Structure formats: C-alpha cells, structure tokens
Amino acid sequence: MLTLITLIILTDISSIYIAKRALTQATEAAAQRGVKNLDLEKYYTREYNANRFVVNLFGNGEQDPGIPIDCEKGQTDSIGTLRDWNLLGGPVSRKNLRQIKVEEFQCDGYEIGIRSSAKVALPFVLPFIGIEDVDISSRVGTFAERKTTTNYYGLNLG
Numbered sequence: 001m002l003t004l005i006t007l008i009i010l011t012d013i014s015s016i017y018i019a020k021r022a023l024t025q026a027t028e029a030a031a032q033r034g035v036k037n038l039d040l041e042k043y044y045t046r047e048y049n050a051n052r053f054v055v056n057l058f059g060n061g062e063q064d065p066g067i068p069i070d071c072e073k074g075q076t077d078s079i080g081t082l083r084d085w086n087l088l089g090g091p092v093s094r095k096n097l098r099q100i101k102v103e104e105f106q107c108d109g110y111e112i113g114i115r116s117s118a119k120v121a122l123p124f125v126l127p128f129i130g131i132e133d134v135d136i137s138s139r140v141g142t143f144a145e146r147k148t149t150t151n152y153y154g155l156n157l158g
Contacts, residue, residue, distance in 0.1 A: 034074035
C-alpha cells in the first residue's frame with residue numbers, strides 16, 4: 001500500500017514538473033514572438049552616414065542598446081501566441097494544463113518580460129490529501145540583438 005501511494009505521489013509530482021516545463025515553453029514562445037516586432041522609427045533614427053562612419057571607425061565605436069521593439073505590437077503577438085497555445089493545447093494534454101493566463105507583460109522598448117500562470121490538473125487525487133489541481137507560474141524575459149559582424153557599411157573588413 002505504501003509503495004502504491006508513493007507511486008501515485010511521484011506521478012502527481014512528475015505531472016506538475018512536465019506542466020511547468022510546458023508553461024515555460026509556451027511563455028518563451030510568446031516572448032520570442034513579441035520581440036520580433038521591430039520599431040521602425042527608433043531603428044532608423046540613427047541613420048548611418050559618412051560622419052557616423054568616421055566616428056564609429058576612429059572613435060569609441062557605436063554603443064548598441066539592442067534592436068528596438070514595438071511594444072504594442074509585441075504585446076498583441078505575445079498574448080495571441082498564448083491564446084493559440086490554449087486553443088491548440090500545446091505539447092501537454094489539454095486535460096492536464098488548464099487555461100494559460102498572462103499575469104504581467106513588461107516592455108521597455110528593448111526587452112519583453114512575461115509572467116504567466118496556469119492550473120495543473122493532477123492525474124491522481126488522494127482522498128486524504130484532497131488536492132485536485134495546483135497553480136503554477138512562469139516568468140520569462142527576452143531581447144533581440146544584432147548579429148556580430150565585420151561588415152561595416154557594406155565594407156567587409158574580415
């Protein structure tokens with residue numbers, strides 16, 4: 001009897017772990033989708049010209065904060081990705097991981113952070129414990145960065 005109860009508890013714990021991993025993957029997918037939205041106005045404000053080339057070449061170089069993100073479009077795409085994940089079920093059975101919710105969305109123009117939550121339905125409910133589901137959450141942050149290159153202004157230097 002003790003072996004059976006231990007097996008049931010370990011199965012429930014494994015189920016929670018797999019659901020937590022699936023929630024983190026869904027949240028990462030949403031953040032990656034949101035960070036793909038380029039803010040064209042910010043991106044092209046520092047238009048490259050001959051003066052900028054000379055300053056970058058002989059000066060300290062350009063300080064690159066990253067690729068600017070359009071936060072409004074990023075939020076729409078991120079939430080849409082999690083909505084699609086809810087509809088399609090993701091890699092984990094829909095019976096196990098219930099409705100993913102966005103608890104918090106942060107965007108500073110260069111980085112997106114998302115905190116999400118969901119409920120995990122346990123496969124086995126022990127009568128003496130009485131827990132049917134568990135709340136889990138995940139926090140993910142991501143940013144886009146330029147690829148390091150030796151091609152400056154169309155001149156391949158390396």
